[in-house]
Each structure stands twice: as structure tokens, then as C-alpha cells.
Amino acid sequence: NAGVTQTPKFQVLKTGQSMTLQCAQDMNHNSMYWYRQDPGMGLRLIYYSASEGTTDKGEVPNGYNVSRLNKREFSLRLESAAPSQTSVYFCASSEYDLGRNYGYTFGSGTRLTVV
Amino acid sequence: DQQVKQNSPSLSVQEGRISILNCDYTNSMFDYFLWYKKYPAEGPTFLISISSIKDKNEDGRFTVFLNKSAKHLSLHIVPSQPGDSAVYFCAASGTGSARQLTFGSGTQLTVLP
Numbered sequence: 001n002a003g004v005t006q007t008p009k010f011q012v013l014k015t016g017q018s019m020t021l022q023c024a025q026d027m028n029h030n031s032m033y034w035y036r037q038d039p040g041m042g043l044r045l046i047y048y049s050a051s052e053g054t055t056d057k058g059e060v061p062n063g064y065n066v067s068r069l070n071k072r073e074f075s076l077r078l079e080s081a082a083p084s085q086t087s088v089y090f091c092a093s094s095e096y097d098l099g100r101n102y103g104y105t106f107g108s109g110t111r112l113t114v115v
Numbered sequence: 116d117q118q119v120k121q122n123s124p125s126l127s128v129q130e131g132r133i134s135i136l137n138c139d140y141t142n143s144m145f146d147y148f149l150w151y152k153k154y155p156a157e158g159p160t161f162l163i164s165i166s167s168i169k170d171k172n173e174d175g176r177f178t179v180f181l182n183k184s185a186k187h188l189s190l191h192i193v194p195s196q197p198g199d200s201a202v203y204f205c206a207a208s209g210t211g212s213a214r215q216l217t218f219g220s221g222t223q224l225t226v227l228p
Contacts, residue, residue: 004158033215040124042117042204042220043159058215090158103149103206104216106158 002026006091006107013081013114021076021110023091031094032074033058033104034066036087043090049074081114088112118142119207121219129227134192136222138205141186145207149216150179150190153202162203163190195226 007022025032030051035043045058049068063085065077074093078085088111092104120139128134138148146167151159165172165179165188172179178191192199205219 035218040220042119042121043218045215045217048215092158103151103161103164106160108156108158 004091004093004105004107006089006110008110009108010111011113013078013112015082015114017081018077018079019081020078021089021091021112022073023075023107024073025091025093025105026072027093027095027105028071029093029095029105030071031096032068033092033094034064034074034076035090035092036060037090037109038087046076046089078112081112083114086112086114116141117220118145119205119217119219121203121205121222123222124220125223125225127225127227128195130197131194134190134195134199134224134226136190136192136203136205136224138188138190138219139186140188140207142207142209142217143186144209144211145217146210147208148179148181148188149206149208150177151204151206151218153204153221159204192224195224197226197228200224200226 004025033048034046037043044060047066049055052071067075088109090109091107094104149164150162152162153159163174163177181188202221204221206216
């Protein structure tokens with residue numbers, strides 16, 4: 001079972017460059033999420049998609065855009081990367097837009113460095 | 116302002132002893148709490164959860180306790196094993212604007228053989 005697949009696993013960007021982080025899930029989940037993990041800060045929600053066709057801002061959305069391409073795929077785009085966006089990014093999915101019972105299933109992460 | 120706080124960045128415990136990881140929350144809308152475990156270079160994985168209608172939930176070596184009046188929960192691991200060494204995240208969710216998971220900053224548990 002693949003679960004949640006994120007690509008790429010590692011990326012180095014120069015300040016001002018753009019890139020898209022890809023995420024796909026094969027569990028037929030309705031809701032998908034993008035988090036970033038920084039030392040001492042835990043995981044912070046960037047954007048989420050409660051269902052196909054909807055997206056909403058989370059706690060730290062500035063500098064990011066998202067696209068829910070279909071039920072399986074949810075991408076995160078950095079239009080003009082900044083050093084403050086150096087982080088580990090996690091995509092997650094859940095059956096419903098609630099953390100009940102089974103919580104979220106996470107991908108293995110993308111480590112992004114902006115120089 | 117962190118709504119879910121894990122005040123101990125690290126904890127070391129001898130193999131076979133009890134590990135106790137603590138978590139505090141401030142948002143009264145939270146009514147469901149989870150613990151996640153994370154190994155290096157992997158995503159967090161769900162460990163155990165508890166609803167606010169309960170004060171204890173047990174799953175094998177793992178028990179979560181909830182004290183609603185104190186807005187405090189703890190994870191007990193008994194007995195601790197070296198394979199339990201990982202970062203443990205506390206998370207909370209509620210209804211309405213609080214329905215997405217909010218995570219604490221994590222506690223690095225090291226179980227010494």
C-alpha cells in the first residue's frame with residue numbers, strides 16, 4: 001500500500017525560484033493537507049482541502065498556493081521561494097475533514113532548502 | 116500563540132521503565148486528542164487517540180490520560196523499549212474552525228538499553 005506519496009524528497013532552491021511539491025494518495029480520502037515542520041515549532045498547517053474542489057488557508061499560508069487537482073492529488077506551489085521557507089513539508093490525507101478516530105495519514109516529507 | 120504545548124523537548128528513559136510524555140492545550144473547542152510518533156526521515160504515524168468524553172484510553176503498552184479541567188493529557192509507555200525512541204507529537208482537533216489537527220512542538224524520547 002502506497003498511502004500518501006510526496007515528490008520530490010529533497011530540493012534545493014535559490015531565492016526567488018518557484019517550484020511545486022506534489023502529493024498523491026491512493027486511499028480514496030476526501031480531505032488533504034499540507035504542513036510544514038520547523039525545529040521547536042511542531043507541524044503547522046499551511047493549506048487544506050476538505051473535499052475535491054475546495055481549498056482553505058491554514059495557520060501559515062503566506063507565500064504558498066495550492067491546487068486540488070482531483071480527489072487523489074493536492075499540490076503546493078512556492079511562487080518565489082524565500083529562505084524562511086526552508087523546512088520539511090508533509091502532505092497528509094484523511095477520510096473526512098475531522099481528525100477523528102484514524103487521524104491523518106502522512107507522507108514521508110519533502111526537505112526543502114532555500115539558499 | 117501555541118494552542119497545543121509540549122514543554123519538554125526531550126526525555127530519556129531506561130529500557131523497561133515507564134515513559135511519560137506530557138501535553139497541554141489552551142483551546143476549549145478541542146474535544147479530540149491524538150498522539151503521533153515520528154522516526155527520522157519518515158512522516159508522523161498515528162499512535163493512539165482519546166475523545167473528551169473519556170479520561171483514559173489504552174492500547175497495549177500505550178495509555179493516554181486526559182484531564183479536561185486542567186487541559187492536560189499525557190502518554191504513558193510501559194514498558195519502554197529501544198524501538199520507542201522517536202519524536203512524539205501531541206495533536207488536538209475540535210469542531211468548526213478548530214476541526215483541523217493542531218500539533219504540539221514534539222518531544223524526543225530516547226530509550227536507553
